[in-house]
Amino acid sequence: MKILLASDHAGYGLKRDLIAELSSRSDVKVTDLGPDSADSVDYPDYAHLLSRRFLQGGFDSAILICNSGIGMSMAANRHRGIRAALCLFPAMAWWARHHNNANVLVLGGGFTAPFLAMEIVDVFLREPFDGGRHERRTEKLDRCGGTE
Secondary structure, three states, X not given: OEEEEEEOHHHHHHHHHHHHHHHOOOOOEEEEOOOOOOOOOXXXXXXXXXXXXXXXXXXXXXXXXXXXXXXXXXXXXXXXXOOEEEOOOHHHHHHXXXXXXXXXXXXXXXXXXXXXXXXXXXXXXXXXXXXXXXXXXXXXXXXXXXXX
C-alpha cells in the first residue's frame, strides 16, 4: 500500500509518529510531502500539494494533519476528485470509507493522541467502500465545483 502524507507545523509531531509506525510495516510505503520541521507553515500549501499529487495517481490513500483538521479538510476538498474526511474517532473513519468513499483522511493533531490516530488510520486503510446507492452520491460530489 502506498500512502501520501503531509501536515502543517501543528500536525508535524503526529505526522512523524504515524510515519514511524506505518514505515515499520512491510506492506506500506510512505511518501512524506512535508514539512520537515515544526516551523510555522501555511496549511493550504500542503493540502493543495498533497491533493494535486494524489490526483496524479500512484497512491492508495493519503493523510493530512493540522491542529484541528478543519483547515486541511476545507483546502483539500476544493480539488475535484478529493473526498477528504476529518475523522476524530475510528467510527468516523469507518463511515467515511463505507458511505463516502473518502480517499484522504484528515486528522486533528491537537485533538488526537498518537495511539488513537493510528486506530483511525488502520480503520481508514482497511475498510472498503460499499458502493451501491452511495456511489451515486459520491459521483455527485465529484461533479460539483472544485479547482482541478
